[in-house]
Amino acid sequence: MSITRLLSGLAGALVLASCADAPALVGRPGLTIVSQEHELPPPATVDLISEPRSYVIGPLDRLSVDVYGIAELSRSIQVDPSGRIAMPLIGAMDASGKTPATLGADIARRLGARYVRDPQVTVNLTETVSQVVTVEGAVKTPGLYPVTGRMTLIRAIARAEGTTQYARENYVVVMRRVNNRDMAALYDLRAIRQGMYADPQIYANDIVLVGESSARRVFSDIVSVSPLLAAPLVALLN
Incomplete structure (x- = not known):
């Protein structure tokens, strides 16, 4: 209806x-x-x-961000209530509404623009709301x-x-x-x-x-x- x-x-x-x-x-x-x-x-x-569905990141979800070969940038991050996260070097960025794969690609693109050559970034959900x-x-x-x-x-x-x-x-x-x-x-x-x-x-x-x-x-x-x-x-x- x-x-x-x-x-x-x-x-x-x-x-x-x-x-x-x-x-x-x-x-x-x-x-x-x-x-x-x-x-x-x-x-x-x-x-x-x-029902099962493709999960998009939301406020207060907890993520595991792994930058291959760079332990200093790999970390566990909680999305804040406004749907944003903060990463070293690249600062705050929107995470809410994105899939983990999309967010990983966004992080890699920002890191690769100025700081890391050909970064390989993986984002996983470790705690979902x-x-x-x-x-x-x-x-x-x-x-x-x-x-x-x-x-x-x-x-x-x-x-x-x-x-x-x-x-x-x-x-x-x-x-x-x-x-x-x-x-x-x-x-x-x-x-x-x-x-x-x-x-x-x-x-x-x-x-x-x-x-x-x-x-x-x-x-x-x-x-x-x-x-x-x-x-x-x-x-x-x-």
């Missing part, structure tokens, strides 16, 4: 919720409103196991962020350096797999900040989508008149 179809279904239900004499919330094809739920249930253990949340949409730094300790929706968005000036904070969708079922919930950051309901917990493998231009085009009229969402709207994706 596309993000646009998902948001369209949630927004349709939100219109009903915003009316004082609205009937019971109803879904749309492919979207079933879970009326008895006011928050997404936590994932089961099986839902927290990521496999528990991550994906934050997309109208945030300043979209990406994958490690889930360390207790993470909430507000904290997850803060990890992405907050929302952009164009963000619609009343359209924040969290997608989650629970017992092999795909579920989603619509949140209003303004209502959370005002204490109308609790800042929901975020788990590994969640996808957080902050309303962006495509969502605004579909729901511009709804967003302009809708009140604060007094409770999260939870749906099961069929």
Whole structure:
């Protein structure tokens, strides 16, 4: 199911919720409103196991960098929270978003430009942060962020350096797999900040989508008149 179809279904239900004499919330094809739920249930253990994928380096990963024949340059390095590493001679450089092979080639290129003749560089992941949340949409730094300790929706968005000036904070969708079922919930950051309901917990493998231009085009009229969402709207994706 596309993000646009998902948001369209949630927004349709939100219109009903915003009316004082609205009937019971109803879904749309492919979207079933879970009326008895006011928050997404936590994932089961099986839902927290990521499918195999080509790994890219992320913040807080630990790397082993080996420069063949030069022990002084070979070392263990931890990627900092901003996704950068620092190496002797070449200084700081971006590592986040690159594969180990790509980063090794970048290090070799920098060393070879001025300092080492034909350097042979190997980069390996020695400690990975496999528990991550994906934050997309109208945030300043979209990406994958490690889930360390207790993470909430507000904290997850803060990890992405907050929302952009164009963000619609009343359209924040969290997608989650629970017992092999795909579920989603619509949140209003303004209502959370005002204490109308609790800042929901975020788990590994969640996808957080902050309303962006495509969502605004579909729901511009709804967003302009809708009140604060007094409770999260939870749906099961069929």
